[in-house]
Amino acid sequence: MARVARPEAGERRRVRRVAVLVALAMAAAACSAEGSVLAGPGSSARGGTGSAAEATDPPAASTTTTTVPPAPATLRETTDLTIAAVEAFWESELPEAYGVAYRTVSATVPYLPSSGDLPECGPEELPPGLYEDNAFYCHPGDFVAWDAEGLMPGLYTEFGDFAVSLVLAHEWGHVVQARVGVEGPGIMLELQADCFAGAWAADVDGGGSEVLALRPGDLDEAVAGYLLFRDPPGTSPGAPDAHGSAFDRVNAFQEGFFGGAATCAGYPGGGFSVVDIPLTQQDLVTGGDLPFAQTAPLLAATLEAYWTSAYPAVFGGDYAPIGGFGPYYPSTGDLPACDGLGPGDYAGNAFYCPDGDYVAWDDEGLFPALWQEIGDLAVGMVLAHEWAAGVQARAGLPSTGLAASLQADCLAGSWTRAMAAGIPITVDGGEQTIVLSAGDLDEAVAGFLAFGGPELSRESGTAFERFDAFQDGFFGGAAACLAYSG
Numbered sequence: 001m002a003r004v005a006r007p008e009a010g011e012r013r014r015v016r017r018v019a020v021l022v023a024l025a026m027a028a029a030a031c032s033a034e035g036s037v038l039a040g041p042g043s044s045a046r047g048g049t050g051s052a053a054e055a056t057d058p059p060a061a062s063t064t065t066t067t068v069p070p071a072p073a074t075l076r077e078t079t080d081l082t083i084a085a086v087e088a089f090w091e092s093e094l095p096e097a098y099g100v101a102y103r104t105v106s107a108t109v110p111y112l113p114s115s116g117d118l119p120e121c122g123p124e125e126l127p128p129g130l131y132e133d134n135a136f137y138c139h140p141g142d143f144v145a146w147d148a149e150g151l152m153p154g155l156y157t158e159f160g161d162f163a164v165s166l167v168l169a170h171e172w173g174h175v176v177q178a179r180v181g182v183e184g185p186g187i188m189l190e191l192q193a194d195c196f197a198g199a200w201a202a203d204v205d206g207g208g209s210e211v212l213a214l215r216p217g218d219l220d221e222a223v224a225g226y227l228l229f230r231d232p233p234g235t236s237p238g239a240p241d242a243h244g245s246a247f248d249r250v251n252a253f254q255e256g257f258f259g260g261a262a263t264c265a266g267y268p269g270g271g272f273s274v275v276d277i278p279l280t281q282q283d284l285v286t287g288g289d290l291p292f293a294q295t296a297p298l299l300a301a302t303l304e305a306y307w308t309s310a311y312p313a314v315f316g317g318d319y320a321p322i323g324g325f326g327p328y329y330p331s332t333g334d335l336p337a338c339d340g341l342g343p344g345d346y347a348g349n350a351f352y353c354p355d356g357d358y359v360a361w362d363d364e365g366l367f368p369a370l371w372q373e374i375g376d377l378a379v380g381m382v383l384a385h386e387w388a389a390g391v392q393a394r395a396g397l398p399s400t401g402l403a404a405s406l407q408a409d410c411l412a413g414s415w416t417r418a419m420a421a422g423i424p425i426t427v428d429g430g431e432q433t434i435v436l437s438a439g440d441l442d443e444a445v446a447g448f449l450a451f452g453g454p455e456l457s458r459e460s461g462t463a464f465e466r467f468d469a470f471q472d473g474f475f476g477g478a479a480a481c482l483a484y485s486g
């Protein structure tokens with residue numbers, strides 16, 4: 001028989017907060033799509049005004065060799081140091097991964113859209129809208145250019161210096177493609193550039209750079225900014241300028257991060273599978289979201305249906321339904337009691353209570369904010385995580401601690417995969433199938449990124465680690481999550 005795990009006396013449960021949401025929402029309003037210019041053979045481009053040689057000069061103060069490099073002090077220093085680090089990385093990596101020598105880029109071109117003085121690329125004029133809030137690699141001119149007025153200062157201010165670094169690293173991914181002579185569908189080249197950026201970020205994370213280092217929280221924040229450069233949901237992966245969904249992009253980035261540059265090699269030949277959820281007619285009407293009042297109850301029903309069918313094969317024995325679930329409203333003071341939760345633990349929170357075997361959530365602050373700022377699947381990710389704690393309790397697995405929390409994200413990923421196919425539930429006596437809509441997986445990504453901060457990361461993992469666990473469940477099913485048990 002499954003037993004209900006009891007927390008140690010006085011132990012605090014996972015506490016989630018929504019403060020980061022506000023920053024995310026504000027930044028998203030200012031985002032735009034990034035484009036990369038790869039087309040157009042031959043013909044010299046003008047516009048190489050900055051010099052790569054200048055940019056790759058070591059910083060003046062680099063007199064020590066063994067200490068961790070300090071964080072860049074300015075945006076200018078960030079771009080300079082990043083370019084130096086990325087070029088150094090590919091100089092050593094490209095011969096190893098591809099057997100090709102790296103040749104430094106001909107020029108780097110920061111430009112100011114308001115000045116009207118814009119770099120040209122090849123014989124064809126670039127669409128005027130391409131320059132603003134953008135960065136690109138010009139293949140004919142072999143230079144990397146970026147909006148130094150809107151894009152980079154915006155990223156730097158909102159998401160920190162490493163967000164700037166990642167956008168540049170992505171563009172250098174296109175430089176690498178040019179050196180290797182990679183060809184393929186546009187979206188695969190974009191995802192491969194994400195994969196290359198991930199491989200480079202891992203090198204910095206591992207202390208491989210003499211000029212840049214990552215600090216706790218840097219990567220989560222930077223990935224959040226990086227993801228603002230994405231196609232709107234429903235964009236066909238076959239579209240020539242498609243960049244992929246946030247889900248696919250983080251997946252590609254993480255493949256490069258964990259597997260290195262060589263794992264990115266197969267992308268143009270179909271070595272990466274895009275998870276494509278088409279935009280349906282109904283999505284266009286509803287925006288792809290369930291009405292708020294129905295979101296939690298319907299998703300809770302899919303979680304019960306999913307675990308009833310998935311539990312036996314993975315954990316053995318039948319799944320016993322969760323003892324109860326429902327909302328609470330912190331301002332009323334009428335709160336469900338749970339051993340280990342204090343009065344301050346309810347607002348902005350959702351939890352599984354082992355003693356009462358129930359899931360409860362703040363329906364005043366947390367869920368409305370998630371639903372409004374991100375979408376219904378962000379609510380779903382929180383519910384799925386708490387349901388997973390209930391599943392862990394049934395299976396006799398620990399449901400507190402970092403490994404258990406990542407396992408819960410993995411289990412939430414397995415539910416999400418089932419949701420992509422559709423989960424039938426009974427509503428008012430009739431059967432209804434709940435299925436993910438276009439953009440939902442991006443909401444899952446945004447949901448993870450919304451719960452950030454060093455304090456939460458210690459308890460639940462960084463967004464980066466959490467999304468990685470989520471993907472294990474998404475692609476491997478619930479059985480893959482057993483590996484997370486501590």
Ligand SMILES: [Zn+2]
Pocket residue numbers: 034035036170171174190193
């Ligand atoms: Zn690109």
